[in-house]
Amino acid sequence: MSMLQVKDLSIHFGGVKAVQNVSFNIDAGIVYSVIGPNGAGKTTLFNLITGVYKPTTGEIRLDGEAIHGKSPNELATRGVARTFQNLQICMNMTAVENVMVGAHLRLDRNLVKAALRFPGLKRRDAETRAEAAELMCFVGLEKYVEARADAMSYGALKRLEIARALAMKPRLIFLDEPAAGLNPKETIEVDHLVRKIADSGVTVVLVEHDMKMVMNLSDRILVLDYGKKLAEGSGEEVRKNPDVIAAYLGAHA
Numbered sequence: 001m002s003m004l005q006v007k008d009l010s011i012h013f014g015g016v017k018a019v020q021n022v023s024f025n026i027d028a029g030i031v032y033s034v035i036g037p038n039g040a041g042k043t044t045l046f047n048l049i050t051g052v053y054k055p056t057t058g059e060i061r062l063d064g065e066a067i068h069g070k071s072p073n074e075l076a077t078r079g080v081a082r083t084f085q086n087l088q089i090c091m092n093m094t095a096v097e098n099v100m101v102g103a104h105l106r107l108d109r110n111l112v113k114a115a116l117r118f119p120g121l122k123r124r125d126a127e128t129r130a131e132a133a134e135l136m137c138f139v140g141l142e143k144y145v146e147a148r149a150d151a152m153s154y155g156a157l158k159r160l161e162i163a164r165a166l167a168m169k170p171r172l173i174f175l176d177e178p179a180a181g182l183n184p185k186e187t188i189e190v191d192h193l194v195r196k197i198a199d200s201g202v203t204v205v206l207v208e209h210d211m212k213m214v215m216n217l218s219d220r221i222l223v224l225d226y227g228k229k230l231a232e233g234s235g236e237e238v239r240k241n242p243d244v245i246a247a248y249l250g251a252h253a
């Protein structure tokens, strides 16, 4: 059984059919990318699967269990994490504290239990901080552990968001345009980081406009156009698909 199963998913905002009857499956362990022109419904699809929006119709299953309508927090405790297209970093906190927020989101549900089980919250905080610092090393931000978020470059903040999502210890991570606004060198670094995340056993779902990165990383690609599924397949299949060439790649690649 596929890890994630999406069936006939739709959401309408008034008259706008942002996602229309989209179905696809994602197997565990792969990098799955969602591409399409601006406004195609990619971020809306992420918002549906990660619990930000409730679908108008359709179903979403994680390991066979229905998850549509569950909140982002509930999904975080089930191993679903995400980053945002627009940075969602607390600028008045240090970098490592931002990553710790991710761990707290995962633990929140059992906060009372955890507090009783542990001799003191402080010890857990020390552990969480150490784990967060380790994750910052994993994403290549070791020199920023004690830095204030507002002193970091945009490229570093993008990776900080990824570290925060990883602090939720996800099995499935949604990365919304991780390379947007980055220079070519930073883009290659993020490309390597996404590969490293996948190699660590986390299933990755990627929305990205950088076609080189998408083609390089993806095991499978879903193409959306005007909220509908236009094509799905390997990079090679998608690249050769005449509908995709007409709607998207022809204009962009």
Ligand SMILES: Nc1ncnc2c1ncn2[C@@H]1O[C@H](COP(=O)(O)OP(=O)(O)OP(=O)(O)O)[C@@H](O)[C@H]1O
Residues within 6 Å of the ligand: 013, 016, 017, 018, 036, 037, 038, 039, 040, 041, 042, 043, 044, 045
């Ligand atoms: N909350 C909302 N209310 C109303 N319309 C919305 C809402 N969210 C998205 N839409 C509309 O749904 C459509 C899909 O938008 P979405 O942001 O998902 O596209 P996208 O493929 O992620 O685009 P981009 O590549 O520019 O990020 C657009 O027409 C958008 O205006």
